Amino acid sequence: MATIKNPLYVVTNEGRDVEGVATYLELLVKKFGLQPFLDIMDSxxxxLTNQVGNYGFFIALQKFIDHMAAQIEKVVEFASRII
Structure with missing residues (x-):
């Protein structure tokens, strides 16, 4: 793994905690406290994947997941331009 020249840090708890992060996505998750949201999305x-019983539902689920992934990629791309 290559070393990061300019490491990213997240300051939380009113400046009391400083955490290092490796990616812009991890930076956004920690900075805005999105981990509970991601846990809910994961569950x-x-x-939904446990409920797949036929091909039609599988295709609908695949489209939903692809849509969510595309939206997350847009957010990460936008944030990486700002940060």
């Missing part, structure tokens, strides 16, 4: 997708 929701796991529940």
């Amino acid at each position: 929701m997708i796991a529940m």
Whole structure:
């Protein structure tokens, strides 16, 4: 793994905690406290994948996941230009 020349840090708890992060996505998650949201999304997708019983539902689930991934990629791209 290559070393990062300019490492990213997240300051939380009113300046009391400083955490290092490796990627812009991790920076956004920690800075805005999105981990609970990601945990809910993860459990929701796991529940939906357990319910797949036919090909039609599988295709609908695949489209939903692809849409969510595209939206997350847009947010990360936008944030990386700002940061």
